Amino acid sequence: MELKGNVVIAQGGGPTAVINQSLVGAVLESRKFEQVGRVYGAVKGVEGIINENFIDLTQETTHNLELVAKTPSAALLSTRVKPDHAYCAEVFKMLKLHNVRYFFYIGGNDSSDTVRLVNDYAHSENYEFRAIHIPKTVDNDLVLNDHTPGYGSAARFVAQSFIGANLETRALGGIYIGVVMGRHAGFLTASAALGKKFSDDGPHLIYIPERAFDLENFTQDVRDVYKKYGRCVIAVSEGIVNAAGQPIASTLRKGVARDAHGNVELAGGQLGDMLVSHLKSTMNISRVRADTFGYLQRSFAGCVSDVDMHEAREVGEKAAHFAIWHNVDGSITINRTGDYAVDYKLVDLKEIAAKTRLMPDEYINPAGNNVTHAFLDYARPLVGSNMPKAQMLRAPYAKQLKND
Amino acid sequence: MELKGNVVIAQGGGPTAVINQSLVGAVLESRKFEQVGRVYGAVKGVEGIINENFIDLTQETTHNLELVAKTPSAALLSTRVKPDHAYCAEVFKMLKLHNVRYFFYIGGNDSSDTVRLVNDYAHSENYEFRAIHIPKTVDNDLVLNDHTPGYGSAARFVAQSFIGANLETRALGGIYIGVVMGRHAGFLTASAALGKKFSDDGPHLIYIPERAFDLENFTQDVRDVYKKYGRCVIAVSEGIVNAAGQPIASTLRKGVARDAHGNVELAGGQLGDMLVSHLKSTMNISRVRADTFGYLQRSFAGCVSDVDMHEAREVGEKAAHFAIWHNVDGSITINRTGDYAVDYKLVDLKEIAAKTRLMPDEYINPAGNNVTHAFLDYARPLVGSNMPKAQMLRAPYAKQLKND
Numbered sequence: 077m078e079l080k081g082n083v084v085i086a087q088g089g090g091p092t093a094v095i096n097q098s099l100v101g102a103v104l105e106s107r108k109f110e111q112v113g114r115v116y117g118a119v120k121g122v123e124g125i126i127n128e129n130f131i132d133l134t135q136e137t138t139h140n141l142e143l144v145a146k147t148p149s150a151a152l153l154s155t156r157v158k159p160d161h162a163y164c165a166e167v168f169k170m171l172k173l174h175n176v177r178y179f180f181y182i183g184g185n186d187s188s189d190t191v192r193l194v195n196d197y198a199h200s201e202n203y204e205f206r207a208i209h210i211p212k213t214v215d216n217d218l219v220l221n222d223h224t225p226g227y228g229s230a231a232r233f234v235a236q237s238f239i240g241a242n243l244e245t246r247a248l249g250g251i252y253i254g255v256v257m258g259r260h261a262g263f264l265t266a267s268a269a270l271g272k273k274f275s276d277d278g279p280h281l282i283y284i285p286e287r288a289f290d291l292e293n294f295t296q297d298v299r300d301v302y303k304k305y306g307r308c309v310i311a312v313s314e315g316i317v318n319a320a321g322q323p324i325a326s327t328l329r330k331g332v333a334r335d336a337h338g339n340v341e342l343a344g345g346q347l348g349d350m351l352v353s354h355l356k357s358t359m360n361i362s363r364v365r366a367d368t369f370g371y372l373q374r375s376f377a378g379c380v381s382d383v384d385m386h387e388a389r390e391v392g393e394k395a396a397h398f399a400i401w402h403n404v405d406g407s408i409t410i411n412r413t414g415d416y417a418v419d420y421k422l423v424d425l426k427e428i429a430a431k432t433r434l435m436p437d438e439y440i441n442p443a444g445n446n447v448t449h450a451f452l453d454y455a456r457p458l459v460g461s462n463m464p465k466a467q468m469l470r471a472p473y474a475k476q477l478k479n480d
Numbered sequence: 481m482e483l484k485g486n487v488v489i490a491q492g493g494g495p496t497a498v499i500n501q502s503l504v505g506a507v508l509e510s511r512k513f514e515q516v517g518r519v520y521g522a523v524k525g526v527e528g529i530i531n532e533n534f535i536d537l538t539q540e541t542t543h544n545l546e547l548v549a550k551t552p553s554a555a556l557l558s559t560r561v562k563p564d565h566a567y568c569a570e571v572f573k574m575l576k577l578h579n580v581r582y583f584f585y586i587g588g589n590d591s592s593d594t595v596r597l598v599n600d601y602a603h604s605e606n607y608e609f610r611a612i613h614i615p616k617t618v619d620n621d622l623v624l625n626d627h628t629p630g631y632g633s634a635a636r637f638v639a640q641s642f643i644g645a646n647l648e649t650r651a652l653g654g655i656y657i658g659v660v661m662g663r664h665a666g667f668l669t670a671s672a673a674l675g676k677k678f679s680d681d682g683p684h685l686i687y688i689p690e691r692a693f694d695l696e697n698f699t700q701d702v703r704d705v706y707k708k709y710g711r712c713v714i715a716v717s718e719g720i721v722n723a724a725g726q727p728i729a730s731t732l733r734k735g736v737a738r739d740a741h742g743n744v745e746l747a748g749g750q751l752g753d754m755l756v757s758h759l760k761s762t763m764n765i766s767r768v769r770a771d772t773f774g775y776l777q778r779s780f781a782g783c784v785s786d787v788d789m790h791e792a793r794e795v796g797e798k799a800a801h802f803a804i805w806h807n808v809d810g811s812i813t814i815n816r817t818g819d820y821a822v823d824y825k826l827v828d829l830k831e832i833a834a835k836t837r838l839m840p841d842e843y844i845n846p847a848g849n850n851v852t853h854a855f856l857d858y859a860r861p862l863v864g865s866n867m868p869k870a871q872m873l874r875a876p877y878a879k880q881l882k883n884d
Contacts, residue, residue: 091648116878128880136875143871149647151873156652173881240779243553244495248560252775271781346753367774371656375644377675378783378868464782467547469555471540474520476532477577 078111079204079403081177083396084125085133086118087212088183088190089156091149092226093233093380094388095212098182099152100145101392102210103133106178109400116174121155121183122190125167130174145389148375158186164193171205172198178206180395184213184224188407189429195405206399209407209425210391214374216263219433220423222412223263225391226374228384228458230257231267233373235459238311239271239466241367242278245307250363251298251355254279255348257373258313262286262435263455264373266447268311270459273466278309280446285315286435287444289324294351295358297445302359314347314368324350381460387418394420416457482515483608483807485581487800488529489537490522491616492587492594493560495553496630497637497784498792499616502586503556504549505796506614507537510582513804520578525559525587526594529571534578549793552779562590568597575609576602582610584799588617592811593833599809610803613811613829614795618778620667623837624827626816627667629795630778632788632862634661635671637777639863642715643675643870645771646682649711654767655702655759656682659752661777662717666690666839667859668777670851672715674863677870682713684850689719690839691848693728698755699762701849706763718751718772728754785864791822798824820861 083106087095099117106115117131118124131152133141144151159167171179171194181191188209198205211218214230234256241252256265262284269279280301283289301308316324325347348366355364391408398404406422407429413419439451487510491499503521510519521535522528535556537545548555563571575583575598585595592613602609615622618634638660645656660669666688673683684705687693705712720728729751752770759768795812802808810826811833817823843855 087651091644091651114878117873117875128878128882130878131873131875132878133873133875136873140871140874143869144873146868147647147870147872148644150651151871154651170882174878236781236783237776237779239781240495240552241775243551243781244775244779247491247495247554247558349750349753365774367776368771369776370771371645371648371769372641372771372773372776375641375648377640377643377647377870379640464550465547466551466781467544467555468551469521469535469537469540469548470544471521471535471537474518474532474534474536474578478532478574 079177079206080111080113081175082113083115083178083180084118084130084171084174084176085115085152085180086121086124086182087150087152087154088121088181088187089154089212090214091154091375092212092214093148093229093374094225094385095182096147096151097145097385097388098210098212098225098392100141101389102180102395103136103141104138105393105396106400107134112178112400113175117152120153121157122159122163122167123155123157124152125170128170148377159190159193161193164190165197168194168197172203177204178399180208180210180399182210182212184215185218185429185431188425192425192429195425206403207405208395208399209428210395211408211410214264215258215261217261217433218428219431220427221409221433222418223410223458225384225388227263228381228460229379230264230373231270231455232381232459232463233376233379234264234267234369235270236379236464237369238268238279238309239464242271242309243466245278245309248363249307250365251302251308251310251361253310253312253348253351253366255312255314255366255368257369258285259315260285260432260434262313265311265313266435266439266451267455267459269447269452270455271463274468276305279311280305280308282311282446283316284313284435284440285317286440288319289316290319291354295355298355299359312347312351381458383458383460391420398422483581483610484515484517485579486517487519487582487584488522488534488575488578488580489519489556489584490525490528490586491554491556491558492525492585492591493558493616494618495558495779496616496618497552497633497778498629498789499586500551500555501549501789501792502614502616502629502796504545505793506584506799507545508542509797509800510804511538516582516804517579521556524557525561526563526567526571527559527561528556529574530567532574552781563594563597565597568594569601572598572601576607581608582803584612584614584803586614586616588619589622589833589835592829596829596833599829610807611809612799612803613832614799615812615814618668619662619665621665621837622832623835624831625813625837626822627814627862629788629792631667632785632864633783634668634777635674635859636785636863636867637780637783638668638671638773639674640783640868641773642672642683642713643868646713647870649682649713652767653711654769655706655712655714655765657714657716657752657755657770659716659718659770659772661773662689663719664689664836664838666717669715669717670839670843670855671859671863673851673856674859675867678872680709683715684709684712686715686850687720688717688839688844689721690844692723693720694723695758699759702759703763716751716755785862787862787864795824802826
């Protein structure tokens with residue numbers, strides 16, 4: 077029998093370039109089903125459910141939805157709230173009050189945990205209910221996924237940034253450090269390598285949280301590259317840790333701030349400045365600069381991977397399919413089925429929640445300061461079509477006359 | 481009589497997204513003239529001339545030049561050397577040795593000064609010589625120019641960044657500070673406003689070097705915006721100064737680094753961090769973040785204004801026209817002749833050299849914390865076609881049921 081009722085969609089966690097594609101995919105697809113009454117969007121994630129702030133997306137125009145789909149960040153607004161059991165009970169109560177039978181939550185693994193808890197309440201009350209977690213994270217750190225929507229576009233931004241940084245240091249010399257997002261997983265930082273073309277192109281060194289960061293080894297690495305090329309381009313994850321597992325960024329600060337999830341707030345700017353000071357004083361080079369990519373890498377308007385965009389749309393549509401056609405709960409995962417092709421599966425929510433996928437060893441070089449070809453093969457399709465490519469002059473040098 | 485001889489082209493100062501368009505425009509156009517023997521590219525600006533490092537661009541393929549034109553940063557590499565009289569005498573000597581009769585230098589006002597000095601040596605030796613300065617600077621600070629090549633693309637990057645930052649704070653709240661390049665001129669920081677669309681869009685506050693920065697006024701401004709919108713997006717130029725004319729960034733540091741031109745090295749990251757700390761402690765808001773756009777805003781591969789790209793190409797071509805057809809020296813300027821249309825004039829080198837154009841008063845609001853519509857009218861055409869546009873959901877809210 078068809079399960080009749082309303083749909084609630086919400087977005088949680090940090091923005092991505094394509095999270096609104098997933099929203100619009102789920103909304104447009106849900107609106108096609110007869111058994112669906114209203115399609116509500118909860119404003120500010122689970123906060124919007126608790127506060128009954130629902131936008132009636134059944135009354136949104138298709139054209140406007142398509143424009144929203146192309147807009148980065150979360151059109152339904154987002155939240156950093158990490159709901160506990162009591163919060164999820166309240167969420168479920170509100171969903172039930174609004175005769176919601178289908179709940180789609182777009183977010184990272186914190187969000188998938190929320191979906192799981194809410195779904196448990198529905199089960200315990202024998203309330204027929206379908207709950208789907210739609211994956212999203214620029215960190216690419218959800219288990220059982222080949223990759224996650226949002227990663228490809230952020231990776232593209234990071235790669236395009238490093239194409240520029242590489243050309244900048246080729247033109248003017250010096251050392252450049254780009255500090256990239258990634259608390260535990262190095263995928264986004266690793267994507268700095270995706271714009272490399274010529275053999276001397278940077279980034280020459282890549283440091284990720286999966287390998288312990290040692291300041292002495294780092295200094296020697298930079299020395300070696302600088303000696304070879306007269307310049308050095310470095311990608312550093314803001315989440316790099318020392319051998320004891322302490323974030324390098326947090327060891328620099330007096331008071332360590334923590335967010336609502338208990339995560340240490342990583343101060344990328346300070347990490348970059350610290351590494352710059354260190355290299356300036358150790359290597360006696362004045363032209364050492366660090367940029368921290370910050371919000372730009374996840375919010376910049378106008379840098380989107382078409383592959384990422386289409387997949388984000390599809391996971392949204394699939395949420396509606398799985399829940400409404402198939403009457404099943406779970407988290408949607410992206411599975412690679414060809415070179416390059418993907419398909420989507422639904423996995424148990426508890427398989428995704430509160431787990432973090434890290435870069436596999438085969439993507440990291442033995443020295444722990446760069447990526448492998450296996451990583452490049454993995455990530456290249458994800459950044460999409462028409463990546464900018466740098467080109468160099470290659471005409472011959474003219475004869476010198478001074479000493480003739 | 482036609483002046484027969486070789487051409488030397490060089491690039492100086494910081495990279496832009498379109499400086500190679502000017503290079504390629506000048507090279508391709510110069511190669512058409514019978515009186516031109518070889519078209520040389522000096523590697524690393526004036527350093528390449530002194531060291532006789534000339535690439536023979538007569539032997540570069542047209543296809544490769546077109547690929548180079550689309551590549552950001554300086555394909556001939558660049559230099560931060562600021563030549564004195566003795567250096568320019570040596571430059572002239574080398575140019576004469578290579579039978580160079582046409583010298584094109586692409587750069588900012590420091591580069592125009594170099595062109596002037598070299599040209600003076602040619603005059604004093606009665607050596608027939610044409611020297612043209614081709615404008616380039618993301619800072620948009622050359623006098624007698626409506627705007628300069630490089631600015632439009634950098635402005636587009638800054639505007640697209642702020643579209644994202646605005647959406648980010650709308651979704652998650654808080655205060656965001658973007659620190660933008662600009663030592664003396666606020667044009668690039670002001671361009672943060674070019675992506676605004678809805679009435680509550682940020683940046684809500686814009687601070688530029690043309691107006692004294694006062695920390696108390698700043699704090700009150702932020703308070704007012706935060707009270708109104710529950711969030712605040714701020715664009716700050718890295719070159720902001722206090723009432724005494726001291727850079728805010730430099731007042732924070734113990735040792736102030738200076739570059740080869742005697743300019744204080746602006747530590748944008750530290751400026752951002754300082755403003756964040758200040759606002760966090762004064763306003764008791766935890767979600768305050770700063771990004772410093774750093775190299776990204778001038779080197780990012782794949783964010784180009786088509787208008788800027790075409791104009792950069794044209795100033796390169798015009799350099800060849802002025803020098804070879806018209807036998808005149810000078811600096812090429814961009815002049816606005818319509819809405820939107822430009823034409824190019826040659827002005828005396830000494831009119832450009834070592835002068836800095838600032839934002840005119842009519843582009844700055846009376847409070848000194850934002851731009852005017854006159855600025856938006858001025859700058860909008862420069863960022864080119866197909867700017868990304870953000871869109872919001874506008875469907876009605878659903879009825880709340882809890883208190884029914």
